[in-house]
Amino acid sequence: MTVPFKLVSPAKLIFEGDAELVIAVTTEGEEGILPRHAPFLAALKPGVLRANIIENGASRRLELATGEGFMQALPDRITVLVDKAVTFEDVDVAQTRAELADAPDSAAADFARAKLQLTGHH
Amino acid sequence: MASVKDLRGRIRSLKNTQQITKAMKQVAAAKIRRAEAAQKQARPYADALGEMLQDLIATSSRIDHPFMNSGKAGAPPGVILMTADKGLAGAFNSNVVREAERYWRQHSDTRFYTVGIKARNAVRRWGLGDRPGWPLNAPSKLQTADELAQAVTADFTAGEIGEIILVSSKHVSMMVQRPELRQLVPIERETAAAVPAPSSGPRGAVEIEPSPEFVLSKLLPKYLEFTLFSAMLETDASFYAAQLLAMNNATENAGKLIDELTIAMNNARQAAITKELLEIVSGAEALTGT
Structure with missing residues (x-):
């Protein structure tokens, strides 16, 4: 269904x-x-x-x-x-990691975490 | 009468101008297609957002969100003035600016927020100093809309402005762009209910998680942000439509002038030749006629 x-x-x-x-x-x-x-x-x-x-x-x-x-x-x-x-194909892991490191507490960081989760890099 | 040489120079410069206006016309024609496509792409989101808002408002009888209540009494109105960044589009920018100016004359305490370089310049020209402003053509319009929405929301909730008004251009058709002034916040119940949504008839109780108030407190700012975003897309489309028309007229006018000047130049050249011939003939007559 x-x-x-x-x-x-x-x-x-x-x-x-x-x-x-x-x-x-x-x-x-x-x-x-x-x-x-x-x-x-x-x-x-x-x-x-x-x-x-x-x-x-x-x-x-x-x-x-x-x-x-x-x-x-x-x-x-x-x-x-x-x-x-x-x-998955659009995620740049290294860049996303950098974004996350720059601002670990912002709203953008949650999205960055989601991107890493998608690619399997927690 | 102007000399042949003068006329030839003017014709050449007009031809150059015409080439530029023709090129700008073609660029505008290409860009308007892109701008209209972007507008079309935003359509499904608008429909879905409107539908959800309707559902929420229908579900919760008493909504307590700052956006649904009137702002602080006596606070000045906040006006978002939205124009293009560039000119050369006929009266496009000045029409929008004039609409805002008329409002400002009636409400002298208006606080402005600007989108577009032309809007920023206009507000500066009125001697209102530097107000928060954003260019229309940033890499991400969505981000601009987000920042702008946050700025006006902060001022609204702080009671610095009592309402949020948008002055922008409505893209009626390729030939007609009309400046429009509309109130965004407080959102009137009827306005929210009138949001076009593909209706699917009455539906039962909607389960809203975690609570209608919470979802609404997320949805309303999104609604404001998206309204600003789509107004930016519309301004873009109207601007290129206005520019296309302006450049088309300019190209035609240049063509007409070139034709007129060409005739004048031919006349002048012929007159010069005739005069020279006359001089030679009468000179010869004078010699042989004795």
């Missing part, structure tokens, strides 16, 4: 398609949403967003480091709004 899923940032529509499962980091902790979820709205904090999406008929894992945002789940669709999102 799948549900239409949309992931958007102010700069662009990052993903639009069908998903089997969406897991996002809300301010209360990780939240996994399956199709036909009851109406739900939550604020997201920087973290790794995971989703099982359907692409060309096959299921695939989508993983992105995302900034602050919001997630809205309805029985018939899931919408996630984020400030920014990067994929």
